[in-house]
Amino acid sequence: LPFATMSSKTGTFHLQQPLNYRAGARIQPVDGSHSEEVNEPATGRVMGKFLFSGEKEVDLAVQSAKAAFKIWSQKSGMERSRVLLEAARIIRERREEIATMETINNGKSIFEARVDIDISWQCLEYYAGLAGAIAGQHIQLPGGSFAYTRREALGVCVGIGAWNYPFQIACWKSAPALACGNAMIYKPSPLTPISVVMLAEIFTQAGVPNGLFNVVQGGAATGQFLCQHQDVSKVSFTGSVPTGIKIMEMSAKGIKPVTLELGGKSPLIIFSDSILENAVNGALMANFLTQGEVCCNGTRVFVQREILEAFTKEVVKRTQKIKIGDPLLEDTRMGALISRPHLERVLGFITQAKEQGAKVLCGGEPYVPDDAKLKNGYYMRPCVLGDCRDDMTCVKEEIFGPVMSILPFDTEEEVLERANNTTFGLAGGVFTRDIQRAHRVVAALQAGICFINNYNVSPVELPFGGYKMSGFGRENGQAGIEYYSQLKTVCVEMGDVESVF
Ligand SMILES: NC(=O)C1=CN([C@@H]2O[C@H](COP(=O)(O)OP(=O)(O)OC[C@H]3O[C@@H](n4cnc5c(N)ncnc54)[C@H](O)[C@@H]3O)[C@@H](O)[C@H]2O)C=CC1
Numbered sequence: 001l002p003f004a005t006m007s008s009k010t011g012t013f014h015l016q017q018p019l020n021y022r023a024g025a026r027i028q029p030v031d032g033s034h035s036e037e038v039n040e041p042a043t044g045r046v047m048g049k050f051l052f053s054g055e056k057e058v059d060l061a062v063q064s065a066k067a068a069f070k071i072w073s074q075k076s077g078m079e080r081s082r083v084l085l086e087a088a089r090i091i092r093e094r095r096e097e098i099a100t101m102e103t104i105n106n107g108k109s110i111f112e113a114r115v116d117i118d119i120s121w122q123c124l125e126y127y128a129g130l131a132g133a134i135a136g137q138h139i140q141l142p143g144g145s146f147a148y149t150r151r152e153a154l155g156v157c158v159g160i161g162a163w164n165y166p167f168q169i170a171c172w173k174s175a176p177a178l179a180c181g182n183a184m185i186y187k188p189s190p191l192t193p194i195s196v197v198m199l200a201e202i203f204t205q206a207g208v209p210n211g212l213f214n215v216v217q218g219g220a221a222t223g224q225f226l227c228q229h230q231d232v233s234k235v236s237f238t239g240s241v242p243t244g245i246k247i248m249e250m251s252a253k254g255i256k257p258v259t260l261e262l263g264g265k266s267p268l269i270i271f272s273d274s275i276l277e278n279a280v281n282g283a284l285m286a287n288f289l290t291q292g293e294v295c296c297n298g299t300r301v302f303v304q305r306e307i308l309e310a311f312t313k314e315v316v317k318r319t320q321k322i323k324i325g326d327p328l329l330e331d332t333r334m335g336a337l338i339s340r341p342h343l344e345r346v347l348g349f350i351t352q353a354k355e356q357g358a359k360v361l362c363g364g365e366p367y368v369p370d371d372a373k374l375k376n377g378y379y380m381r382p383c384v385l386g387d388c389r390d391d392m393t394c395v396k397e398e399i400f401g402p403v404m405s406i407l408p409f410d411t412e413e414e415v416l417e418r419a420n421n422t423t424f425g426l427a428g429g430v431f432t433r434d435i436q437r438a439h440r441v442v443a444a445l446q447a448g449i450c451f452i453n454n455y456n457v458s459p460v461e462l463p464f465g466g467y468k469m470s471g472f473g474r475e476n477g478q479a480g481i482e483y484y485s486q487l488k489t490v491c492v493e494m495g496d497v498e499s500v501f
């Protein structure tokens with residue numbers, strides 16, 4: 001196992017192996033022109049370099065996936081299920097090693113990375129369970145004739161991922177894709193290129209045909225070669241809205257179906273009858289996982305005026321206690337942001353918020369850990385903003401960092417209007433003890449994923465995806481199957497053909 005001997009101390013990992021994966025092995029791309037550095041967010045150190053793939057390598061990856069698709073798509077659901085279960089078992093076995101790699105490359109705490117890896121193998125197990133149940137329908141027609149439907153694979157699917165959940169996003173895409181009989185070529189974000197290659201190795205070890213899951217590395221250009229390739233049948237994308245628009249435009253040229261999991265600016269509505277401690281915990285969960293770099297975060301926290309003071313006081317107190325630092329230490333709960341430019345961008349939103357009249361109630365400044373090796377890492381103190389208004393930039397735009405905006409409200413009608421007044425629609429949450437109100441509020445929220453009296457839990461059995469400009473298509477849950485398969489109708493005549501001519 002290539003990573004088994006790696007050191008699990010921050011500041012010590014060196015990238016040595018190629019990060020492309022084709023036909024069952026790590027390889028260097030045939031036309032790797034541009035090389036890119038990989039950083040360790042916790043220290044700001046360069047861990048090594050890797051090559052971006054050009055059009056030739058993309059084509060070779062597609063050809064190899066096509067060959068694997070021929071074999072894999074002929075297998076029964078039960079046969080595919082067994083292989084996926086074996087892959088899930090290997091991930092469980094290598095959990096610590098994968099979580100450590102994820103922490104080193106992303107900067108999130110090891111505590112969270114372990115949860116990410118657990119969700120990842122659970123996703124494979126879940127779709128392994130569904131693989132044998134993928135079936136069509138039988139439809140009786142007059143005179144003994146009948147029809148049936150077949151749920152068939154699409155072919156070679158492309159997955160393009162963001163940097164916040166590198167391994168998990170790859171599993172959310174590949175598990176349903178492979179369960180349905182497809183092949184997949186995956187392109188991770190160039191900021192987090194490492195862990196997905198471990199997934200590719202695990203699939204091979206579990207018994208998928210060589211080429212069924214290939215990895216190409218690169219940025220926009222490589223992504224474009226993938227989306228434009230004529231032998232690619234589908235593109236599943238997780239990332240920002242502007243890139244999502246480009247992906248959809250490119251895919252439109254080839255009439256390729258797309259799944260888009262894009263950003264958000266989700267509302268979390270806290271009514272005065274909530275259990276305060278749960279509401280505070282919910283708001284922390286909604287804002288500070290993975291340094292706030294989570295698409296479905298509830299960053300607009302609407303608090304009913306009667307409890308505004310009590311809630312704010314408690315949320316600030318708890319935020320100040322979050323332990324920031326070396327992400328590989330057991331008691332760290334917030335690590336480093338993904339990159340220096342991203343950290344600057346997040347801090348810029350806070351400066352702008354102050355200029356627009358918001359009050360920084362805590363945090364919002366860079367954090368320099370005592371440990372000397374961490375002093376160039378990309379850390380900041382999590383921030384709570386008070387005195388926010390709906391027209392402020394920090395309330396309108398996705399910050400993708402640990403910044404919570406608190407917004408007072410008076411009535412249910414008013415808060416719903418304000419909560420929905422956004423072009424995004426990924427998630428939303430409500431805290432209240434009034435069950436009728438809870439269901440009424442989520443029914444009115446224009447969002448794909450809603451939480452009542454919790455936030456940001458995401459069991460793999462539940463469909464995940466957005467409304468409005470947060471995208472379309474669903475990942476996870478039974479719904480995921482629909483987005484990686486197509487329906488064929490077969491009409492069978494049992495009598496003679498009656499011609500009208
Ligand atoms: N809804 C969801 O499930 C999630 C959404 N996001 C969103 O992602 C964003 C942050 O992630 P980033 O990696 O910065 O987003 P991004 O959109 O810049 O990049 C995402 C991926 O697309 C690739 N890409 C960039 N330009 C491309 C092009 N022209 N053609 C093809 N591929 C291209 C990138 O290399 C990367 O792999 C945030 O806005 C966040 O809201 C992040 C995680 C989950």
Ligand SMILES: C[N+](C)(C)CCCC(=O)O
Binds near residue numbers: 294
């Ligand atoms: C796991 N969860 C719900 C915290 C986040 C998953 C969505 C994403 O990739 O940002």
